[in-house]
Amino acid sequence: MMHADLTSREPRALIVEDEALIAEELRERLLRLGFSIIATVDSAEEGVAIATRERPDLVLMDIRLRGEKDGVEAAREIRQQVDVPIVYLTAYSDRLTVDRAKQTEHDGFI
């Protein structure tokens, strides 16, 4: 059951970030940019579940997350099922992670 208001034109965003305060800052910044926030979650599993069900207009994805899977794996799984822009929340990262992230056709780094 979709609970989003279909008449609403607001872009909808999902935040996947395990640091609560950073997630809260992102939420506030996105709200000010005119986004509505579907959810902020701290694990890859929840991120994948919500992204594939809700098909947000934007996913902000941290690379290190709570649980087994990391953000790159979560992004790959989301990409396999739905076409959603995903932006990683890191400026630099170790080379291996960046290479892996590039392979998953991300839409950008913040």
Place this chain on the structure above:
Amino acid sequence: MSSPTLSWGSVEASFSTRRQLYAILVGSALVISPFLIWPQLTKRLLATNFLPHRYCFLSDPGMVWTHVVADTLIAIAYFAISITLGYMVHKARRDIPFHWMFLAFGLFIVACGGTHFMEVVTIWIPAYVFSAAVKLFTAVVSLTTAAVLPFTVPLVLSLVQQAKKSEQVTARLRASEERKEILLREVHHRVKNNLAVICSLFYLQSLHSQDAATVQVFSEMENRVHSMALVHESLYGSENLARIDFAAYAEALAEDIFLSYGVPSAPVHLKADLEPVSMSVDLALPCGLILNELISNSLRHGFPNGASGEIKLTLRNLPEGKCSLCVEDSGVGIPADLDVNTNNSLGLRLVRLFTQQIRGSFELVKSDPGTSARLQFTVDYDAR
């Protein structure tokens, strides 16, 4: 205590070379003296009053040539092997244990090659006495090698065990090195994360203030902490965990500061001309904080009322391990009465303090147009 040991060592060394010389002399004497005592020996040794070997093969060409070709090839192979062994011992005689053993093998193989060579010769020339002498020599050398070889077995085995043990130690060291690196990366990641949380706190707190000046204070504090977080972030992403590429860092930092001031929607452009400079964390942190103040100052005061312009960032390697970092803007320029050394704004105070900390020099001059801030310092200052 050490000098007697030393002199004993040199005595031993000279004794060993002298012993080698004696051995060669005695050996040569033993070989030559029979010829001197018995002048007929040479003649006897090279006697050919027998039937050439080919008559045994009834001069059958197949038999003769099979023997000749096979013996020649064997002789060539044996000589080649001993040359290689000899070369190896010559090149690595200090590192090869029991190099005399290799030489004995070499001599033994040469002798074997010699007997095969004589087999070829005697097909046509019946120098059987000389051939017998070569065989006798081969027998003595082979027997000696065979007799000595078993005594080296325990030593060789212990050497193999030592090599295995040192390999295990090396592997263990490497593993612990890798563990340490992972741990260090983790620490930098945690530090960066904590600083990022502080940035978020500043931002969230600023949302609760209606006062523009207070919001600006929080935003400035957020940028300062962010400039530190970025050092740790670029550290755990870099291959070398002790140093960062300051050029990449400076560009990322400048872009972030521009974003925090609402640029690029404002008409101020960033131009970066940065040479690669590798820095330790101790240097990168204060430099990053200085850079943050300089860029922020330019953005805050250089372009009032939405004026357009450019901020140019330059990083240069200078001679003698020095480095210069410049922030030049094309804005309105600093007030004529501003003195860098006494001005009491927090931004300039921070620049002064950090410049002192990195033993650098700083100047802020009015240029035409705008302001240019120049920082100069030694990159390898961390020998504190």
